[in-house]
Amino acid sequence: MVTSEYLTPRAIASGLNRGFLIIEDDCLEKKCSICKEFFPADKEFYHLDRGKLKSRCKPCWQDTKHHSQITNQQEEIKWVIF
Numbered sequence: 001m002v003t004s005e006y007l008t009p010r011a012i013a014s015g016l017n018r019g020f021l022i023i024e025d026d027c028l029e030k031k032c033s034i035c036k037e038f039f040p041a042d043k044e045f046y047h048l049d050r051g052k053l054k055s056r057c058k059p060c061w062q063d064t065k066h067h068s069q070i071t072n073q074q075e076e077i078k079w080v081i082f
């Protein structure tokens with residue numbers, strides 16, 4: 001049984017069952033909820049939220065952060081125009 005310091009054995013069992021976790025070369029890999037790619041389930045590939053791995057990989061997390069910054073800027077511009 002593969003263990004992870006970021007996932008409980010129960011979360012691992014349920015993830016494997018539901019297909020968002022796989023075991024690759026004895027390492028646990030987690031599916032990103034955005035790009036649907038599998039990456040090793042550790043803090044190198046996923047940000048941590050209170051000790052748990054977030055559902056999006058780091059690149060996808062960066063993307064959404066970037067998009068929301070753009071949206072905020074556009075909203076500010078609109079606010080200035082009106």
Ligand SMILES: [Zn+2]
Pocket residue numbers: 032033034035036037056057058059060061
């Ligand atoms: Zn991703």
